Structures are given as structure tokens and as C-alpha cells.
Amino acid sequence: MTSTTSTTIADTRPALVSRQVDFWMLGGASILFWGFCHVFEYLSPRFDTANGYLIQIPALFGFTTLLVNSPHFMASYHLAYSRGRRFIFAHWFQLIVVPLVLIALLVLGDVAFETSIESWRAPAMSFNYWLDPFGIFLVVGTYPSLGPEIMHHLTNIMYLTVGWHYTKQVFGCFMVYSRYDGYALSRGERNLLKASLLCIWGFNYFSLNSEMSQTQFFSMGTTTHVFPAAFTLMFEYVTVLLFVAVAWRIFYVRYRKTGELPPAPALVAWVAMFVWWMPFGRSLTFFAFAVPFFHGLQYLPFYRKVIDARHNDPAVAGRSFWFYFAFLVVAGFIAFNVGPEAIDVMRDSDSRFHLTYWVAGVAVLINIHHFFIDNTIWRLRDENVRRWLLN
Numbered sequence: 001m002t003s004t005t006s007t008t009i010a011d012t013r014p015a016l017v018s019r020q021v022d023f024w025m026l027g028g029a030s031i032l033f034w035g036f037c038h039v040f041e042y043l044s045p046r047f048d049t050a051n052g053y054l055i056q057i058p059a060l061f062g063f064t065t066l067l068v069n070s071p072h073f074m075a076s077y078h079l080a081y082s083r084g085r086r087f088i089f090a091h092w093f094q095l096i097v098v099p100l101v102l103i104a105l106l107v108l109g110d111v112a113f114e115t116s117i118e119s120w121r122a123p124a125m126s127f128n129y130w131l132d133p134f135g136i137f138l139v140v141g142t143y144p145s146l147g148p149e150i151m152h153h154l155t156n157i158m159y160l161t162v163g164w165h166y167t168k169q170v171f172g173c174f175m176v177y178s179r180y181d182g183y184a185l186s187r188g189e190r191n192l193l194k195a196s197l198l199c200i201w202g203f204n205y206f207s208l209n210s211e212m213s214q215t216q217f218f219s220m221g222t223t224t225h226v227f228p229a230a231f232t233l234m235f236e237y238v239t240v241l242l243f244v245a246v247a248w249r250i251f252y253v254r255y256r257k258t259g260e261l262p263p264a265p266a267l268v269a270w271v272a273m274f275v276w277w278m279p280f281g282r283s284l285t286f287f288a289f290a291v292p293f294f295h296g297l298q299y300l301p302f303y304r305k306v307i308d309a310r311h312n313d314p315a316v317a318g319r320s321f322w323f324y325f326a327f328l329v330v331a332g333f334i335a336f337n338v339g340p341e342a343i344d345v346m347r348d349s350d351s352r353f354h355l356t357y358w359v360a361g362v363a364v365l366i367n368i369h370h371f372f373i374d375n376t377i378w379r380l381r382d383e384n385v386r387r388w389l390l391n
Contacts, residue, residue: 014180014391015265016301022265025301026173027272030294034275037283037290054285061289070332071325072296073366075303076373078324083377083384094372102368105150106361113147113353120149135228139212142223147353154364155215155222159208161371163201163277166295170273171197172378173298177266179380179390189250196242197273203235204277218360236280243274269298302378302389309388336363 016022037057043050080095081088088095124141131137139156143149171194178185185193209224210232216222251267254260261267275281276291307321340358344350349357380386 016305026265027268037286068296071328072299074328074331079377080373091376094376098372102365109147109150115146137226139223152222158367165371167197167201173269174266177263181263196246199239200277203239206231207279219355220360306388
């Protein structure tokens with residue numbers, strides 16, 4: 001009797017989908033799979049069957065891109081551009097200027113792909129000479145022509161904004177669920193939580209840019225910048241300290257005073273960010289292939305919550321979540337695959353540039369623009385967002 005009653009009460013609390021589903025989608029499933037990846041990586045050199053499972057993971061997540069990753073990008077476009085002309089022009093920089101600039105740069109990189117940038121190298125080297133005492137070397141003007149140089153810088157901007165975007169999304173998960181359960185945070189506690197997440201981004205970014213190395217994005221190679229190892233070390237220590245500070249000040253002290261614990265879906269989202277990005281706990285298989293999937297999975301419950309609310313809102317004409325989700329799958333396939341591949345064929349990119357220029361370029365464009373869109377559409381001070389997301 002008691003068990004049934006408590007289950008009923010739990011099920012009636014506010015949620016995105018349901019308490020149980022939210023727990024797994026906001027981070028629980030990713031932590032579990034991270035553990036599996038570590039186990040398989042340990043067993044792989046010893047057992048062929050474990051290695052067989054491990055080498056199939058890239059293909060698995062290559063397929064899930066179609067069902068989760070691409071739709072999550074398209075969802076942000078839907079939420080932004082379906083708000084009407086007034087909303088778009090109110091956020092003209094994020095929704096008009098940024099995509100037009102990115103498109104212009106990609107077109108310029110295509111049209112002037114083989115244009116020499118030899119004249120750029122002297123100023124770039126002079127700038128790096130000035131930065132050398134600080135242990136910083138920015139890879140500028142090192143590519144022989146304009147097209148690769150543009151793609152190199154856009155890709156590095158993408159890597160920079162992606163980490164920031166991940167941290168803000170996890171912070172949003174915590175804030176929304178805190179509102180659901182009345183787990184109010186002071187301004188200082190919110191800033192502490194945000195700082196702990198941003199430090200993970202800094203630790204990860206500087207650890208990947210501590211020495212010059214080649215990275216591959218689709219068929220395009222790019223080069224990392226170089227920052228002092230002290231940056232990585234500083235962020236490593238600060239990240240650990242802030243993890244302890246959040247656990248102590250926001251979780252433990254409050255529990256001792258009031259008996260309150262943070263909502264499980266909020267807590268698991270915060271922990272998941274450490275699992276996804278902390279270099280010293282990294283599973284290479286998980287980091288390379290699974291992190292984008294679980295980030296997209298974390299996004300979709302919020303999209304569904306808004307769509308369901310708009311569907312039931314008399315002031316807004318809307319359809320059901322599954323109608324839009326089917327559309328997002330198709331739109332994502334066209335945006336990331338069919339469309340750019342058709343442009344590459346039309347422009348003969350493979351023989352001209354020896355890479356699928358527009359497949360890589362459109363992926364970079366959408367990733368960067370997605371960062372700007374989400375900073376626009378998920379503001380809790382927006383009355384409509386509060387109504388749709390928080391009821």
C-alpha cells in the first residue's frame with residue numbers, strides 16, 4: 001500500500017517525460033555505457049569477443065547519428081525559426097547574422113580554395129613571436145591556401161563552442177529540475193555550479209591543445225593550437241576543487257540543514273558532464289563516439305516538453321512531438337548528408353580539393369550556429385519558455 005502510494009506521488013511530480021525516463025536520458029544511460037566501455041577496453045586485449053564488441057561501437061553510433069544527433073540539431077532550428085518574424089528579428093545577430101557570415105565564409109573557401117595566403121604568414125609569425133613568452137602558439141597562416149585555412153579556423157571555433165555549449169546544457173538541466181522540485185539555489189550556488197561545469201570545458205579544451213597535433217574531422221585535417229601545460233594543470237586542480245565545493249556546499253550542507261537532496265535527474269546530468277569530458281577518467285571509445293549521442297539524447301526531452309506544451313497551448317498552433325520528430329529525422333538526413341553531398345558532387349569537390357568540402361563545412365556550420373541558437377531559445381526569463389517548459 002505504502003509502496004504503491006509513493007510510486008503514484010513520484011509519478012505526479014513535474015518531469016520532462018517521466019522521472020525514470022528523464023534520469024536515464026539526462027545522464028544515467030551515458031554513465032552506465034561509459035562503465036561498459038571501460039570494461040570492454042580492459043578486456044579487449046585479453047578476449048577476442050570483447051574486442052569484437054568494442055570495434056562495432058563506431059558503427060553503432062554512426063547509425064544513431066541519424067536518429068538522435070542530427071534531429072537534436074534540427075530541433076533547435078525548429079524552436080528558433082518557428083517563433084515567428086518578431087522573435088527572429090529580436091535575435092537578429094544569432095539567427096540572421098551568424099548563419100549568413102558562416103555561409104559566406106564557406107562559399108569563399110570553396111570559390112577561393114586554392115588562393116595562396118603566403119602573405120599572411122609573416123604577420124602571423126610576428127604575432128606568435130609576441131605570444132611565445134607566454135607559451136602560446138596559434139596556428140594561423142600555416143595552410144598553403146585560403147580554403148583549408150578557413151576550414152581550419154572554423155573547425156577550431158567549433159571545438160571551442162561545443163564544450164561551452166555542453167556545459168550550458170547540463171547547467172540548464174540542473175536549473176529546470178531544481179525548479180520542478182523547489183530545490184532553490186542562491187545566486188552564489190548557481191555561480192558555483194556553473195563554474196564547476198565551465199572548468200570541465202576548460203580542462204578538456206586545454207588538455208587537447210597543450211601540444212600541436214593533427215586532428216581529423218570528416219575528410220578534412222586540421223591542427224590544434226598550443227597553450228601552456230600550466231593551463232591544463234590549473235584547470236585540472238580547479239575542476240576537482242569545484243567538484244568538491246559543489247558536493248559540499250550545495251548538496252551536503254543543505255542536506256544536513258534541511259534533509260533535501262537534489263533531484264536525481266539534475267544530479268545525474270551534473271555527474272555525466274564529468275564522465276563525458278574529464279581527461280583523466282576518459283574512455284577513448286566513449287569520448288570519440290558516444291559523447292555526441294548522449295548530448296543529443298539529453299536535449300530531446302526538453303524539445304519534447306516544449307512541443308507537447310505548444311501542442312496543448314491554444315495560443316500556438318502546433319502538432320504532436322512524434323510528427324515533428326519524424327520531420328527532424330528527415331531534415332537532419334538532408335541537412336547533414338544529402339544536401340552537402342549533392343553540393344560536393346556539383347562542385348566536384350573530391351577531385352578539386354581531395355576532400356568532401358561541403359559535408360565537413362555544413363557540419364561545422366550547424367555545430368557553431370547551434371551554439372548561438374541555444375543561447376537564444378532556452379532563456380528562462382522568456383515568458384513563453386517558462387510557460388512551456390516549467391508549466
